[in-house]
Amino acid sequence: METESPHRRLTTLLTNTQLARLARTRLGGMRRFTNRSQGEHRSHRSGQSTEFCDYREYSPGDDIRHVDWNIFARLHRPYLKLFLEEERMHVVLLVDASASMRFEKKLPRALQLAAAFGVAALSGAEVLTAAVINDRASGLRRLPPCKGRTSMRRLFDFLEATEPGGDTPLEEGIDALLHEHRGRGVVLVLSDYLTTGDLHRAGNATFSRGLEIFGLQILGPTEIDPDVAGDLRLIDSETAEHLDVSAAAQLMSVYQEHRKAYTRHLGRLCRQRGGRFLAVAADEPLDQVLFDRLRREGWLR
């Protein structure tokens, strides 16, 4: 796949083969946060589609065009014929491109996954919105809602133009997104989640806005298993704060305990709000993530 000529590829983020496979996949939501606009997702409500759903007795005020006259002729009572409603789902891609994502190709991997989810969403006639978290000052960089396969080019251009940097915490990025976003559906948050902020509040706000939160944590290999020893001064890439660590090698077991506990905490946070959570390594093969893990986890169908 990687041997394809770059000139013939639609995007630098994904190969054409991957794009082709992704075009045949759809996002698998846990709940059905959909919108009234016409779409591919069946609504609980009856609607205007051609697919029969049920009958119910006529009530005054109902549109008499929906009365099933054959039933009326037999029973001499009016019944309405109900059809399924197919609604459109909003898919929001929120990519954390703050300074911490600059390490170990975490951002490129986040952009690749965002592109993959975007392709799946546009192929499924969803409304897609993308946003990138960078600086506090400049706020979110957004891709306006778009739909249809023709919008893929815009999505790829938007993602490929993303540069790492900035110090916006993830929870502030989510707040900023929700502040402007309208519509129910799914929000995919691609980040390393290395923030000290309150993600509970951000998760609650997301859930209350009718967005199913899909958290995807991307960590570099040395974040998963740091190879450090001796006395070190650790510098935070976003805040430039430092922390002195002595005999770092002795702390690795504690570090692993904390990292795993934090991952479990994030998973719990998403699942308690009807969402999903998955942690992937930045160096894990993309095909394996896309077509194996995400499929098995039910993120893509």
Added chain:
Amino acid sequence: MSFLGFSAIGAAALFSLIVPLVVLYFLKLKRPRLEVPSLMLWRSVLQDNRVNSPFQRFKRNFLLVLQLLLLILLVLAAMQPYWRTDPHNTHRLPIILDTSASMSALAAAGDTSRLEAAKQIARDLIRDLDGHQQIALIACNITARRVVPFTSNKRLLLDALDTITVEHVGSDLTEALRMARAMARAEPFNRILLLSDGNIPSRIDFDLPFHLEYQRVKPAGGNLGIGTVNAHRTRSGKWSLFVRLFASTDTPRTGTLALIRNGVTGPEENVVVSARNSPRLVFEVPGDAAAKIELRLTPDGFDAMACDNVAFLALAPMRRVRALVDPALPAFHHALSSIDQIDVLNKADPKSSVPLDLAVVGAGTEAPEAAVTLHVGSIPVDLEAAIKRHDASSLAVDWRRDAPLLDHVNFADLSIATGVVYLPGKQEADLENLRYEVLVYGRHGPLLLQRFEGSKQRFYLLFDSDQSTLPYRVGFPVMVSNLARIAMYAAGLLEVTGSRTHVLPRVPLLPGVTYQVHGPGGYRRQVTADRKGIAAGVPAPRVGRYALTMGGDDKANLGVSLLRPFETQLTTVDQITFTEVKVNVTAQRRLINKPLWPWLAAIAIVVLLVEWWLFHRGSKVAGTR
């Protein structure tokens, strides 16, 4: 009392290096910077670690602590600290190692000998020597040998220690202590260490000028061995061979004793021996021919010592004693003629190859070569400056009743017409200086003298027996009979005792000829017979047969055995009584201070490794990009 001391206290000045170390540490304290995506996880890790670690503040500068610890350990090691196990700060310590036969005993099958255990104690002491302490090694059994003089050279001491081996002889500390006393005159010391199994005499006639530390190694296991071997002539012309066995334990031990005569195994006896029951076994051996007897004991089960399981005895063929009596002494002729098994000759046969066993010669008669000679009525030439004849009558006032010649002889009321007197200024000591021993004391001078000349024995009856009442005394034939027994004993015709280790018995050989001596365990040396043809003083440190050869031909073959019941019984003493003091055995404790610097150096290496592991192992600061 302080338990810790330092041999090189001046090295404490190196502690001043702590100041530059601390200064340099803080000057150099620039930690490698590592940019990480976020400090979030690290903060929680450190927070958790601080809560759970009571020494977190201490750990903040853990590297400095490790470096300070390393410096302190190295400086302490340089100060050569020692654990004060020796309250006397011994500077020189002679070590006497018992190398007697009992030190070859084992505690159990497969164990090392008692000497090896003693050597291990000495080895530990030598290894702990500091540069200012000296040790001398003295190997001691019947005799003593200075193995190495005072030195602090550990290699020299350890090599010398390895050369010390057990000799199959008894124990006597006297000579070793004398040697130590002589060493103390040149290089003073106040303590001496004796390493032994305790199988040493409990009473030693010696004035201890220093403190003796008597340390005993672990006792040996049970032992069974041959203690004494001798043979007596029977009236029937045979030899009765008496063997006595000894054991070291009260528990009865069993074994088999075999008699091998001229290489042919004879009768075997099953024996049961305990420390309380030492059986004596008797074997009959024909006396018609010379016989080389070997007794071999095979104990059942474990036996601590092997060297006492074999004994040798050489038996001469039976013959009559040849005695020459001066015809001028008819009383002696008559008395000797009445004794069985003696041929009394009036004149020596110069053609006879059989030497005389006994000669009784009067004054003015040349004495022939004989093993035992009695001179009657003559004063030895070398005593003419000390004693002389005195024409006054004399009496015997005292006599040596323990002398074999005077056994059951009473000289009371003996009248002598012509006595002997000391010349002015002379006394018995002057005779003793000339190797004469007075057996009978007269009123004014000696009456009977004894002198040993090599293997020969001479008696001098200084008065004329015909001018005394001696021939008419009841004691006269008894004395002549004793003389005959002495001659028979000297000729090996009355009683033969097994030769013991230490020195080979005298061997008659060709005068002035040098012989090769081959012994057990690769023993080799040369010996030259003296002008009388006697090879004497040949050391025989181990049990076994020694061959004296010349040009490859065996000229003599002698077997020597341990035959020391005290060694076989492995008797140990808890207390040694000297002339003025008593020395008790002490628990094994160190007489040399225990040096601690090797431990400090080892800990310093561990600290260095810990520092490397914690701070330098990943010096590439992995995780950097």
